[in-house]
Amino acid sequence: MDPVEAEEQQTEPPDEDDEEEGFVEKDPTGRFIRYDEVVGFGAVKIVYKAFDKLEGVEVAWSQSQINDSVMGCSTKMEQLNTEIQLLRTLRHKNIVKLFASWVDEDKGIVNIVTEYFTSGSLRQYRKKHKKVDMKAMRRWAVQILTGLEYLHSQNPTIIHRDLKCDNVFINGNHGKVKIGDFGLATFMQQQKTQSIKGTLEFMAPELYTGNYNELVDIYAFGMCMLEMVTCEYPYSECQGMGHIFKNVSQGKKPAALNKVKDVEVRSFIESCLAPASERLPANELLKSSFLKKDEPLSASPFSVSLVEIEDVTTDGDRYDSFVFRKGEFLLKGHMEVTNPVVLSLRFPDPYGGFKTAEFPLDVAKDTGLSVAMEMAEQFELPQGSIEIITELIGAFLLVVIQYWRRSCVSMP
Known part of the structure; x- marks a missing residue:
């Protein structure tokens, strides 16, 4: 049974006498319990190990602090709740399953319960396993692009805005990857979006102007490919955020790109990092000859x-x-x-x-x-x-x- 469907069918929380010892918090339904074991963190969130009592499986429970400007505005809080509920409707093999989500307005925290990946993020996995054939990386790339194609085909379009290897998770047993961490995702209600958020090294130049569309995710995907191939974080040669901002604004590519000796691989990455007007969407990139080498x-x-x-x-x-x-x-x-x-x-x-x-x-x-x-x-x-x-x-x-x-x- 799909955990999301199971949650909807559950009408009463479990008997509290049966609660498992050692947990520090439970969700409003009583189905999920959170432990104090941190399994990941980001700039604005902490991810804990948790447990789904109904299905008997481990899950991830992330907590993100809500900005004071949002907490103090009922309209923004209503929009936040709406977007969280919309994210719960996503169903795709390359998108991390979101099982439960709610806003704790008293503490100013957004709680999100998702699948738990024991192999961690693609960045952690790539750092652990240095010898990976290009064929495997092509398969990862196809799965990431397939997930992006799904997000970008939604109505309204969903832009991830913070795609990076840290936010792509892998099951090391069979190489399946899924896009996760939608903390900065936005539903593009109109052609232009205004907020500037993301990880600087993976941000497309047009993000700095506040005038962008879903193709910023393709640029970020190109940087993910670069990191996958070289095991090097983009712009690691730069001295500070100001230096990175200057290079990106001037269209200067990361030094790691020069380490990609395979002409076909480099050409594919550069096509993802092209100016927005020349950048191909996910569905077109999936047709590239580079990714179709394993077509059988x-x-x-x-x-x-x-x-x-x-x-x-x-x-x-x-x-x-x-x-x-x-x-x-x-x-x-x-x-x-x-x-x-x-x-x-x-x-x-x-x-x-x-x-x-x-x-x-x-x-x-x-x-x-x-x-x-x-x-x-x-x-x-x-x-x-x-x-x-x-x-x-x-x-x-x-x-x-x-x-x-x-x-x-x-x-x-």
Whole structure:
């Protein structure tokens, strides 16, 4: 059950006698309890570890201080509450799930409960893992842009305004990334927005003028790519905020860009950092040839091919072993007359390498699609991989059935 849906169904808070010891605060419904363990912080917020008693999972609970000018104005408070509620409606695989949110007007604090990522932010993850293949970084980039495309397609448009690797979170087990920390997000009610907020190193030049649109997030994404590739914070060569402001205002790019030796990678980053009038939106960047290098995972243009036939001997019996390929996927299966058949699948992992998994195929009951969907769920493979695995299994079944018939052996 989706925690947001579960929260809506819950009508009564749990019995207080059952409260877990060690918590320091609970939400108004009693569903979430906060511990005093800090797991992150920003300029205006602190993030604590918390627990969802209904679902039995750990969550993140952030607290941000509300500006005095907002607290003292009922109109601004009403707008703040409206925007928080709108953020709760976001549903996307690359956007951090927001489970609960409320404003504590007595303390002047905004409370937001979201998913908790044990691997932390993309910046923390990249600093920990220095050797990451460009293929993995392309996959991260596609996921971030897909999340931005979703935000920018909302009505009204949602601008994140503080996108950076610190605000992109990753599940290290399977490489899925999600955009989070919407503390500075704004709903663009009109073509021009006026407030100037964000992290200086990731702020597009037009943000300083107060006249900008959702393309400022694309500029920030370009800086994220630069940090991912170089493991260096943009403008780290500058001496203070004034120096950074001067460089950005004058259109001078970070020194780290000179460390990007791959021409294609550098060209892609520079296209994101281009002047606003030349900058492409997220949906157009997703079509770039640089990001489509790993296209077999979404819409493979390759047909299934038989790449190898081996002669295998087991317990004195000889039979053939066939290897099929589609894109980067390899499927190997023995022609031994037995059911279920044990197949071996090699597939690309999120880190630019490959994994291999063995699985049984009941020729009498299973279909290629049912097995492919099961594997995609188990290994959290991209949606496009289901079609690829289905076609590979289909090709294997065509060969194995013909092989068994020639052997004059009845199907089990």
